[in-house]
Amino acid sequence: MHFQFRPARHLAWFLPLLLVVTQPLPAQQAKPAASAAPGVTRTPWLYQGSDIPQDKEWIFGKLSNGVRYAVRRNGVPPGQVSIRIRMDVGALHEQQSERGYAHLLEHLVFRQSRHLGDGQAIATWQRLGATFGSDTNAQTSWVATTYKLDLPSAGPAKLDESFKLLSGMMIAPTLSETNVRTDVPIVLAEKRERGGTSARVFDQTQETLFAGQRLSVRPIIGTDETLQAATGTSVQAFHKRWYRPENAVIVAAGDADPAMLEALIAKHFNVWPVTGKTTAEPSFGDPVAPKGAAGPNPVGETRVLVEPDLPRSITYAILRPWRLVKDTVIYNQGKLTDAVAQRIVYRRLETRARAGGNFLVAEVSQDKFMRSADVTFVAITPLGPDWKAALNEVRGVIADAVARAPSQAEIDREAAEMGVVFDSSVEQRRLMSGSNLADEIVGALDIRETVASPEVVRDVFKSTRAKLTPEKLLAHTRRIFTGTVTRAIYVTPVAGEATAAQIKAAMAAPVAADPRARPDQKVVSFAELPPIGTPAAPISIKPTGLLEIEQVDFANGVKVLFWPTEDDPGRVTVKVRFGAGWRAFDAQSAPYGGLGDLALVGAGAGPLGQEEIDRIMTGRKMGFDFGIEDNVFTFAADTRDVDLADQLYLFAAKLATPRWDPNPVLRARAAAKLTYDGYATSPQGVLERDLKFLERGRDPVYRTPTPAEMDAATLEGFRAAWEPVLRQGPIEVQLFGDFKREAALAALGKTFGALPARGGLPAGTAAPRTATLPPAAAPLVLYHRGDAVQAAGIVAWPTGGGMAGIGESRQLEILSQLFSNRLLEALREKLGQAYSPQVANDWPTDMDGGGRIFAIAQLDPKAVPVFFATADEIAADLTAKPPSADELARVTEPLRQQLTRASTSSAFFMYLLEGATEDPRKVKSVRTLLTDYTQTTPAAMQALAQKYLLRSKSWRVAVIPQGQTLVTGKSAAGEAAASASR
Secondary structure, eight states: OOOOOOSSOOOOOOOOOSOOOSOOOOOOOOOOOOOOOTTEEEOOGGGTTOOSOOOTTSEEEEETTSOEEEEEEOOSSTTOEEEEEEESOOGGGOOGGGTTHHHHHHHHHHHOBTTBOTTOHHHHHHHTTOOBTTTEEEEEOSSOEEEEEEESSOOHHHHHHHHHHHHHHHHOBOOOHHHHHHHHHHHHHHHHHTOSHHHHHHHHHHHHHTTTSGGGGOOTTOOHHHHHTOOHHHHHHHHHHHOOGGGEEEEEEESSOHHHHHHHHHHHHTTOOOOSOOOOOOOOOOOOOOTTOOSSSOEEEEEEEEOTTSOOEEEEEEEEEOOOOOOOHHHHHHHHHHHHHHHHHHHHHHHHHHTTOSEEEEEEEEEEETTTEEEEEEEEEESSSOHHHHHHHHHHHHHHHHHSOOOHHHHHHHHHHHHHHHHHHHHTGGGOOHHHHHHHHHHHHHHTOOOOOHHHHHHHHHHHHTTOOHHHHHHHHHHHTOOSEEEEEEEESSTTSOOHHHHHHHHHSOOOOOGGGSOOOOOOOGGGSOOSSSOOOOSEEEEOSSTTOEEEEOTTSOEEEEEEOTTSTTOEEEEEEESOGGGGOOTTTHHHHHHHHHHTTTTOBTTBOHHHHHHHTTTSOOOOEEEEOSSOEEEEEEEOGGGHHHHHHHHHHHHHSBOOOHHHHHHHHHHHHHHHGGGGGSHHHHHHHHHHHHHTTTOGGGSOOOHHHHHHOOHHHHHHHHHHHTTOSOEEEEEEESOOHHHHHHHHHHTTTTSOOOOOOOTTSSSOOOOOOOOOSSOEEEEESSOTTOEEEEEEEEOOOSGGGHHHHHHHHHHHHHHHHHHIIIIIIISOOOSOOEEEEEOOSSSSSOOEEEEEEEEOGGGHHHHHHHHHHHHHHHHHSOOOHHHHHHHHHHHHHHHHHHTTOTHHHHHHHTTTTTOTHHHHHHTTHHHHHHOOOHHHHHHHHHHHOOGGGOEEEEEEETTOOOOOOSOHHHHHHHHHHO
């Protein structure tokens, strides 16, 4: 049974959706299916051999040629149908000379096919309203290639056309020599872009942990040699062998009649001929113990990698053979018990790290990995060169877990955490999008298991939970940490620190069980916590004029945007905005800003330290995300009505009575030091480290602190920097979702309403920093220490900021997407110089300035001038003449569809209205959203280009390998020719 579950609590950033303009719509309810379409046989093929109750909302069937399908009705988002075509072929199906063919074929399928001309796929899908890269995409893994389409406004004609196009792509792609020669450079550009230090470490880790298996020598992207040797004939042979109807599964879920979806699948895919014999799947191999090995967990291959700019890490894997299972209720009860066991060990390791161990973090995860092995992975980040001490500490915690049963309290705690996830899935089932449902089927096929409704998953877990005893957990823990062979790899920045033999000896050495990480049984309750202050009733509740959203004001200056709505069943989203953000820091206090981003929440609130915060949230749907923006600090969480009052208490307590525990700060300081050198290993890392600092006029507040500056940071300095910041400036709370209005108002009064009065921001923090790089003819050149074939370029044109120009900013989004389409066509499709060049529009709404349109690409160093010249030529052309009506429609129609689909989530209103209590113009701007983003003219686009996309106003940055020199050039075509000749 395929279900996604994280082994431990991870606080995620609150990520808003796109943009909304209409009232969210409820999901459509499934209707009884009509009779089967001609030429198909309805059969629940996914559930063969399983006693998992079938999810009756799915209709399963099979065409006469062997194509299998699954369809269902789903109304989230309204009007959309998500289609997945999964071909049962990936990198593990390739022969040695075909490495990379599965992925190359994915590219070629989009290049040209029976119903699509050369290079017409992107434009065709855009005309149908689908955005390339998000709505239209594909993915190759080791075991499958999956083509994805999220089709908006999917009426019968659009669906018929889409299934026709997709069938031509699968059945009859044009695999000519010319197309192969065109796409191989694009794939090599992708390989270069995704390569570098981290990719090299990943590949060598695969080779070590899966030694002797096909997985160790089948990189998905392939090799330069096999890709450059590919021909039309060799790729055709690969396609003929694997792109067969019996290897295809078509999944369609969305706002359409399932019978119609079924009929369209039959119409367009029953013509797929069955030719020749089916090719048997190759053996992926089993993990094998070393010759002569005896006893449990014999240690096999080990390896040491020296990477001067990466932090130390140890990864070891306990491998067992992968075998096809019968996906039964009993089997899934075992999987869920394994998950509880992993969580217990993970939490103990986290407790040990927090207490000041020799490792920064250690994680345990179990995975049925790519049908090649049943693996338990252990990943460790040592704090220093004493890798052996870090390894022994982690192994000691694990040794204790396999030596003695956990307490029932530990089991109950982890089970309660998991139970909240499954209960929430049931509560929110009508929010499940068709795209996620389709992806679940694909995920189940990858591991050869079934899918189940949220109710079935919850019920299986409940039946499991009733049987969770210490003895059973001990047995499962022992199984998780026992295997056929154990392999390990150590990455270190210092040569000579360890040898493979020393790693092997350390892994094989006996280790004493360490019980110190076993938690105490102390119970923490919100009922025992002190009040925030004297509860206060709102002094004002008034409508905003937008939907049913209200503004609630308290006498202390706290303002709340408040929207109880049943359109988000079982979910309440809370966001708190306060203070000045990065403006609150100066050159001396800036390093503490970054530390706070990592440690402020963990430092505690009131009587609660980090461990107590975790414990008090057990069995609750609560969170505590923290973020720093240019102009504001944020707390955010997804919760539910029953937990809302306590969630608000946690946030308010952090502001009212912050705590200053030292260990989270020390741990954050260590993490910042360990990761600093890693920025230099790639162009992306250098830009992440330096670009904002450079853009902001080299303001030291935006400079990434060095390890020396981290060493100089003190606990006293951390408190001195953050304590006044938490008391400064107005507070805005956003509360949207499925909650009871009066109870929520009372909870706000006891928490945020009870805070001391909030004053304004101190002098010196009122003016946002909007400086930027000055225009320059020559690029600013930065250097990285990574691979010699990697570089990046950025061209930026300053624009503006603030709500006064919000309409123009939205028109600039159209212009930037026009630019992006042209840049992709030129650099990727024609020149083959970059895989994913992009153009983006950034217009800050909270400050008057600081915006820009910027183009970015990752390239070969020799191609950086090609990128600059191409960007300049496109910008010049956009200023010289207007785009065509068709080109403009290819941008505005996908934008219209994105806006319409995003309207199904109340969370996006939160994004639009952030800061609206201080600037009411944000409320008014929602009413013009659709018009601003979708209605324009070619002449208006030309006028905007003439205003902003001027060469004389632009600045540019190049990031190239250390020791190389940036070459210069005159034109895109000339530089491309020169690059090719080299």
